[in-house]
Amino acid sequence: MLAEVLLDMRGVYLPTVPHWKPMKPGSTARKVYERLKSGPQSVGELADMLEVENSELTRRASYNRAYQALLQLRENGHVEHLGKRVWALVGWSGPS
Numbered sequence: 001m002l003a004e005v006l007l008d009m010r011g012v013y014l015p016t017v018p019h020w021k022p023m024k025p026g027s028t029a030r031k032v033y034e035r036l037k038s039g040p041q042s043v044g045e046l047a048d049m050l051e052v053e054n055s056e057l058t059r060r061a062s063y064n065r066a067y068q069a070l071l072q073l074r075e076n077g078h079v080e081h082l083g084k085r086v087w088a089l090v091g092w093s094g095p096s
Helices: 002-009 027-036 043-053 059-075
Strands: 079-083 086-089
Touching: 027 043, 027 059, 027 086, 043 059, 059 079
Parallel strands: none
Antiparallel strands: 079 086
């Protein structure tokens, strides 16, 4: 606070930067899990879904979020990597 007052006295103004967090913790993993219930998906398809749902995310950010969510879900035993960039729920046996 004192530093801000001293900077203000010298005419140096700090820009206000809002805390930007477009999603709550765990919400990406839940969305990815729900999407995988319909069948195997690639990371790109999951990233597209996240990008459409939150227009503030860049393509790179949505891809990274999708991949990190998949890694978290795999660590917890919910998803498995089927091959080249394709992921599915553990025990997925096709549409019911």
